[in-house]
Amino acid sequence: xxxxxxxxxxxxxxxxxxxxxxxxxxxxxxxxxxxxxxxxxxxxxxxxxxxxxxxxxxxxxxxxxxxxxxxxxxxxxxxxxxxxxxxxxxxxxxxxxxxxxxxxxxxxxxxxxxxxxxxxxxxxxxxxxxxxxxxxxxxxxxxxxxxxxxxxxxxxxxxxxxxxxxxxxxxxxxxxxxxxxxxxxxxxxxxxxxxxxxxxxxxxxxxxxxxxxxxxxxxxxxxxxxxxxxxxxxxxxxxxxxxxxxxxxxxxxxxxxxxxxxxxxxxxxxxxxxxxxxxxxxxxxxxxxxxxxxxxxxxxxxxxxxxxxxxxxxxxxxxxxxxxxxxxxxxxxxxxxxxxxxxxxxxxxxxxxxxxxxxxxxxxxxxxxxxxxxxxxxxxxxxxxxxxxxxxxxxxxxxxxxxxxxxxxxxxx
Numbered sequence: 464x465x466x467x468x469x470x471x472x473x474x475x476x477x478x479x480x481x482x483x484x485x486x487x488x489x490x491x492x493x494x495x496x497x498x499x500x501x502x503x504x505x506x507x508x509x510x511x512x513x514x515x516x517x518x519x520x521x522x523x524x525x526x527x528x529x530x531x532x533x534x535x536x537x538x539x540x541x542x543x544x545x546x547x548x549x550x551x552x553x554x555x556x557x558x559x560x561x562x563x564x565x566x567x568x569x570x571x572x573x574x575x576x577x578x579x580x581x582x583x584x585x586x587x588x589x590x591x592x593x594x595x596x597x598x599x600x601x602x603x604x605x606x607x608x609x610x611x612x613x614x615x616x617x618x619x620x621x622x623x624x625x626x627x628x629x630x631x632x633x634x635x636x637x638x639x640x641x642x643x644x645x646x647x648x649x650x651x652x653x654x655x656x657x658x659x660x661x662x663x664x665x666x667x668x669x670x671x672x673x674x675x676x677x678x679x680x681x682x683x684x685x686x687x688x689x690x691x692x693x694x695x696x697x698x699x700x701x702x703x704x705x706x707x708x709x710x711x712x713x714x715x716x717x718x719x720x721x722x723x724x725x726x727x728x729x730x731x732x733x734x735x736x737x738x739x740x741x742x743x744x745x746x747x748x749x750x751x752x753x754x755x756x757x758x759x760x761x762x763x764x765x766x767x768x769x770x771x772x773x774x775x776x777x778x779x780x781x782x783x784x785x786x787x788x789x790x791x792x793x794x795x796x797x798x799x800x801x802x803x804x805x806x807x808x809x810x811x812x813x814x815x816x817x818x819x820x821x822x823x824x825x826x827x828x829x830x831x832x833x834x835x836x837x838x839x840x841x842x843x844x845x846x847x848x849x850x851x852x853x854x855x856x857x858x859x860x861x862x863x864x865x866x867x868x869x870x871x872x873x874x875x876x
């Protein structure tokens with residue numbers, strides 16, 4: 464629930480071995496040391512750089528894995544689904560409309576309870592052709608049985624990739640796992656990274672040993688089968704529900720162990736800053752939370768009691784922890800890069816999740832949604848304007864609406 468701690472022990476950026484990588488390269492390095500068996504690739508930016516880096520590593524003999532270049536995103540996700548069902552550790556990824564093209568396979572992977580790990584380089588959906596950062600692609604998967612984590616920077620994206628395997632493959636979870644990486648803002652931005660160490664990762668991440676795999680030598684097993692709904696359809700979904708419930712404890716344990724092995728400590732679900740006395744709060748996920756935190760720190764210097772809350776997981780959603788953090792806040796704003804057309808109060812999906820989490824509280828903040836859509840990049844001035852709206856509410860001025868498009872050209876009607 465608190466802010467991320469310092470490195471344990473402290474690591475200097477001048478320490479030999481520090482690398483300057485962009486997010487795509489760093490994630491590829493994490494996949495390499497995770498000892499994957501099968502990689503399935505199909506190009507679509509901004510995620511393509513991950514597969515380019517992995518292909519070069521394999522060609523240079525840095526590690527061994529089967530890399531299969533698919534004929535489409537649909538085939539790409541089918542390949543890793545079936546490979547995972549046989550007991551292979553797999554890696555896949557996509558972005559934007561490519562992910563949506565794969566939805567039949569993505570859905571079957573979640574319902575088949577196979578722990579595929581994938582990275583989504585988030586980008587706006589077409590049409591027109593749009594390469595800007597938006598969350599609509601990954602948000603459409605939130606009800607399909609995939610765990611979803613969300614890093615803020617290149618180092619965290621690297622570490623989340625490794626931890627995703629540990630969580631997804633746990634015998635009490637066995638569900639696929641997406642890491643949502645903000646397109647361009649992380650995938651293409653270079654930063655100092657502590658490289659993942661092969662020996663350390665091997666200790667932290669044991670070999671994948673599924674309890675049931677499709678293998679003639681292990682007896683008859685069926686996954687993602689077509690069945691009459693009256694047989695096991697309901698029970699199948701309840702099993703997945705239990706898996707997500709159990710995943711909460713597995714995630715906590717995994718991140719606690721990760722800190723012991725690497726010296727990098729993260730709060731499992733939520734990273735909050737200056738929330739102890741906060742009267743207003745800005746809440747969000749991903750790379751732009753660095754800018755949100757910068758704005759909040761400057762407002763603190765002006766005497767504004769503002770805090771920030773960053774979610775590290777969308778699925779499972781940490782509703783109970785979030786409601787405790789926000790119960791004494793007077794007004795809160797959601798920073799989000801997705802929208803739900805025709806939704807209540809014309810807001811986005813993260814706003815809906817937060818509003819639901821807070822509904823049961825006797826005391827709860829007044830909630831606004833600040834939308835950054837269509838790939839247009841926000842600036843710090845937009846986050847400051849969001850904070851000013853929350854200050855107005857705290858001072859007793861009721862908002863004229865619940866959602867604001869702060870980068871819109873022209874009047875926000």
